Amino acid sequence: METDTTVVILGVGQTLTQCDYRRLERVLHYFIKHRELPHDFQSSEHRRSNYDCSLSQEELAYWRQQFHERDPSQRVYSAKYPPAKKVVILIVEGFLIYYDAAVRNLFDMRLFLRVSRATMLRRRTERQNYVLEDGEVWEDPPFYxxxxxxxxxxxxxxxxxxxADVEHGALVQPAINDTPDGGPVKDMILLEAEGYSKEEVNRRACKKIFTFLYRPPP
Structure with missing residues (x-):
């Protein structure tokens, strides 16, 4: 059965109790149903002190063309939904997004970008501050x-x-499809990002996403 539009949700992963997973889950369910984000949803990402896009305009234009000007005979295939001529993609990016089982089970594709602890620390340090939803400016205290x-x-x-080697260990394959919070994740794609430029990581990630979207039907 073919429909006009299908939804594909891509997961690209603070103490755990500070993450409002139930709110994220509600937003994802809304997106799946309505093909758009809730009207009252607002992102604060653009208010970060280091918010910018380091990719060149040529790189952005290339991938826009790849995803938007594909062969019209191709269909997008989702693990959960029928094939369709049009696709609506939501990329969910986060530091701890794969911990909550209810949230991660809503993702069609799960992409884990891995870097070292040292790289994480450097990037966190370079992000001097960011603006919270209530307008407050957050800066990490010492040893945070x-x-x-x-x-x-x-x-x-x-x-x-x-x-439990998050820096070098291989992925653990779950014994069952539905694992608990923090357990192994089914169909996770591990993308090593350490030592690669942002352009290289973007290309490798886009290729994985493109292959996932336009693969032959099962």
């Missing part, structure tokens, strides 16, 4: 990364990797 951010990251992802 060491005592809060990194332990939360390890807690959220340790069971997803062999020997």
């Amino acid at each position: 990364f060491d005592e809060i951010v990194w332990p939360a990251y390890v807690e959220a992802h340790g069971r997803m990797f062999e020997r």
Whole structure:
């Protein structure tokens, strides 16, 4: 059965209790039903101190063309929805998005970009501050990364990797389809990003997404 539009949700993954997973889950369900984000949804990403796009206009134009000007005979195939001529893509990016089982089960594709602890710390340090939803400006206090951010990251992802090695371990394959919070994730695609430029990471990620979207039907 073919429909006019299908929805594909891509997951690209603070203490755990600070993450409002139920709110994220509601937003995702709304998007699946209405093909758009809730009208009262607002992003604060553009208010970060280091908010910019480091990709060149040529790079952006190339991938826009790849995704928008495909062969019209191609169809987009989702694991959960019928094939369709039109696709609406929602990319959900986050530091701990794969911890919550109810949230991650809503993703059609799960892409995990892995870098080292040192790289995470450097990027966190370079992000001087960001604006919260209530308008307050947040700046990390001393030792926040060491005592809060990194332990939360390890807690959220340790069971997803062999020997709980989030920096070098191989992915653990779940024994069952539905695993608990923080457990191994089915069909996770691990993309090593350490040592690659942003352009290279973008190209590799886009190729994975493109292959997923336009694969032959099962």
